[in-house]
Amino acid sequence: MSKLKVALIHDWLTGMRGGEKVLEAFCELFQEADIYTFIWNKGRVSEKIERHKIYTSILQKLPFSKTKYRYYLPIMPYLIESFYLKNYELVISSSHCVAKGIKVKKGIPHICYCHTPMRYVWDLYDDYFGKGKTNFFVRTAMRFLRGYLQKWDIKSSFRVTHFIANSKNVKRRIEKYYGRDAVVIYPPVDISAFPEKRKKDFYLVVTAFVPYKKVEIVIDAFNRLKYPLKIVGTGPEERKLRKMAEKNIEFLGWIDNFKLKEYYAEAKAFIFPQLEDFGITAVESLAAGTPVIAYNKGGVTEIIQDGETGVFFDKQTPESLISAIKRFEKMSFDREILKKKAYYYRKERFINEIKNFIETEIKF
Template sequence: MKIALVHDYLTQRGGAERVFELLCQRYPNADIYTSLYDPEQTVALGDRLVHTTGLQKLPGAVKYFRMLAPLYFPAFRSLNLQDYDLVISSSSSFAKAVKKRKGARHICFCHNVTRFLWDTQTYLREYGDYRYFYPLIETIFHQMRKVDLAYAQEPDLYIANSSVVAHRIQKYYGKQALVINYPISSSNFTFSSKKDNFYLASARLISYKRIDVIIEAFNWLGWPLFIIGNGPERERLKAKALKNVQFLGHVTDSERSYLMSKARSVIVAALEDYGLVPVEANASGTPVIAYGAGGVLDTQLPGHTGVFFNRQTPDALHAALLDASQISWDYRKIRHHALSQFSEEAFFSKVEHVISEVGSVT
């Protein structure tokens, strides 16, 4: 069976990209396609050939990839995938639009519906330019929603990373989705039962991640906080932070693994569709303090692997941090939970059963 692996864009290093990296490792003979590729800023694909679209040739496209939203659908439709028996797309937005040949099958690992189109206010809340240009942006997005809905019918099967995402796929696209919780690359995370005196947040610095909530809570407490990640919100967030908050920017995978294992807790304030970061933290033996909605409801055991707060506000996080500081965590049990429930073996056992079932239909 000839397989094509397709991802929205390989210009950053987030949870969706880490899942795609696992797919690439699992299927070393598959061909890789994406709209834009920056090997310095995304997951490691070794010497694998990565096929890109015509957008790769546009000056500044890799740096300003978010500005090209209206161009991605035609870019993916232009990809020639006629030689492939199975197309596996990894998509939060555009890659699901690829066109397969007649008789082939298309499985979409859907990390979310196209969030900026279907949850625009939340996704772009902190962008000043969005407020000024709302009428124009909304007109464009209205047309793009129609296109997104049409191309959402292309996959033969959706695999959602959580029950929350499966519900959204049904709500917005009218498609049923099979829920398979995504795995972590467990070998990338080390365990430590000795924690240092700092807390950690690891996320792209964009508005819906609610790093602002985390910063304000830590400003009040004065506790050490390290923030891993880059994004358009970086300067605004740095202006809010006091000296106990440090922005580390991009770090290597080994540095990130070390920080995960030594942090007192990893903080997640976003409404995550699934969220690999909490599972990665648990695999490092580290508890999670998270906004109690979305994907963490599938992955965390309150009081055992983490603590939830029920509002995305600094005072709610502040209270959860104080509560968590009083718990005697069993770091080994936290790690065992993650490795037993969210391993690559458990994930691919389910995935390959699905592929065999879907691939057998001609």
């Protein structure tokens, strides 16, 4: 399998988040693969990815593309279709936006590892483009463009020969929007080298500051509770969130992996307020022996068991979160049970399941 001529497709290479960890695992499996992407901010992803030959689109040369690439969403279908792959034996797209829409010569198998159907135009449209989420001109433009992008998203799904979903949650959305079946293979999570630390009296959030992550709910709740909260992350909503926060809330920016693992291990609990496709940070928290307080919808419900590895809250409101935190504080959790739950999601399991899928499902 390692000798196959493989192309890997990824929407953009601008940081090491969950999708990039999946791409990194594909790079380990196919060490000579070429990578195609809209834009690559050199030095922002791992060496395991950057050692590959990387082809970028014209977006790489357009104004403000390194930081404002999401504003080019309306032309992304055109940009992904500007690539035409014909000299490969296998194409694998790691897609949460439009990567799955790449054009491939007939007869070449195309596996899409789908993190989600294009969330901006489907179930999270209001979180990105609703009133108060962006300016009037962007909202107006998206009202006209949404239908076009939805039609393109459905049409381009038929270029994929095999879908893999990163959770049962995403499998259901693939069936709903594309009318396609998908095999579920959970993404890889780095569960190694979490230190043994004495628990401290703070709660932890690790996230990007974008609308659907619902960080404002957590800040509002902790402003009322006055409990210590540490927030790791950056993003376009950072200024607004910092203005909301009181003195018991500390913003740490993005920190190195070693220090992040220490925070995971020391935290009293990890807060997960968003509706997420899967929930890699929740698994990382379990690997550190830290329970998770999570919104009771989406992929995280496949990871957390209420009362055993964490606590759920049912509404994305400060009141519902506060109620869950107060319930959590009356409970105790076994760190070894949490770590055992996280072990399943290790990278080796992911790579083996992908290899088995290709060997059994793809005819070369």
